[in-house]
Amino acid sequence: MHSIFYYSQELARYDFGPDHPFKPERAQKALELCRRYGVLDLPHMALKSPPSLEHDKLLLAHSENYLKALRCVSQGEIFEEMFSFGIGTEDNPPLRGIYEWSRKCAGATWDGMIQLLDTDTDVAFNPLGGFHHAHRSQAEGFCYINDLVIAIKEALNHNVKISYVDIDAHHGNGVQEAFYHENRVQFISIHESGNYIYPYSGFAEETGDGNGEGYTVNIPLPPKTDDEVYLEVFRKIVIPLIKRFSPDILVAQLGADSMISDPLTDLMLTNNSYTEIIKELRELCGKILATGGGGYDIYRTARCWTLAWALLNNIEPKDEFAGLVGGMMFGPEMEVGSLHDRPYTVTGPEKDKIRKEVNKTITFLSNWYHL
DSSP states (O other), X not given: OOEEEEXXXXXXXXXXXXXXXXXXXXXXXXXXHHHHTTOSOSTTEEEEOOOOOOHXXXXXXXXXXXXXXXXXXXXXXXXXXXXXXXXXXXXSOOOTTHHHHHHHHHHHHHHHHHHHHXXXXXXXXXXXXXXXXXXXXXXXXXXXXXXXXXXXXXXXXXXXXXEEEEOSSSOOHHHXXXXXXXXXXXXXXXXXXXXXXTTOOOOTTOOOOGGGTTSEEEEEXXXXXXXXXXXXXXXIIIHHHHHHHOOSEEEEEOOOTTBTTOTTOOOXXXXXXXXXXXXXXXXXXXXXXXEOOOOOSHXXXXXXXXXXXXXXXXXXXOOTTTTSTTTSOOGGGTTTSSSSOOOOOOOHHHHHHHHHHHHHHHHHHHHHTTO
16 A cells, blocks of 8 residues: 655645635644654655646646636736636635645645556545635635646546545535536535535535536535434445446545534534544545545644544554653644544434435435435
8 A cells, every 4th residue: 555645834834814714734733643643654655745736737627817817816916807717805815826825735636646547556635635616717715726626637538437525514616517517527525505605506406417417416414414414424325326436536525624613614523423434435445535625623624634644544543642741732632632522413303303304315315316
């Protein structure tokens, strides 16, 4: 087995501004935790610096006009036309250096795909990737360059089948749009319903079009969905569909904003269900490209990604410093004293209401996809 963890201190220090919820430093916290738990120094693992993506590769996902506008903004120019490209909003401010930063974040995801295609690498993880909202000519939802679309389109040029699974709390609308007519990419997104949060899309009825009919799968969930309900949906819908499609490579967007403490979403998961999902995905495919994504409780996100990296490598992390003076209470684990969250379950009438809504979705999807 060979695996690659992509990281750059320079990229992790990039700042979207004090009031912006997106904090690249999550990647640094995850790296520190991985080191602390001894899951980054094994012989089969490599730590790799993200390469800067070439312009022609950016064109796999984006228009020339959009890239030109993004380059200008990146150099400090402010101009009226940038708003038509989604730049200059609260979510996507005109940041100096954003073009170069995004190119490197995307470069890691693209390089991870190349390693999976061309070498004996089994797992590639880019915690600085997962920008699933960026459209062909539009920045959106903190995403400027869609690294996932670029990597998947690169893979299609190598004649492979891809399953894309998105467990971010927000619907992966940019990736869905890119492959809505494509039957070589299975798109699956399990997220908080667009009735309640951005990007207000990803309904069960969105199932693909033309050649892609039936290859897009959306699983919207009501607010306050907990581990128990989430895992039930995952096992009844996601697992059998991936098994049926039998991908050559699995691309997993592992956003951690579905966690109970996330300030931007309303799902009530703990990382106990998150780890179950990673374990089950790992068993489904021999080659996995994983990225970060959402996750606005920085410390809990770092714990999730540390667990994800370990489990993708079939390792159970153990604290190397447990019991030492000053050893235990490192920021990310302060809350619980370990990488794993305390279990949490919704009960009573609220749970009944959630279950009723989710059962309707399960029935619809089971019938539609003949499960």
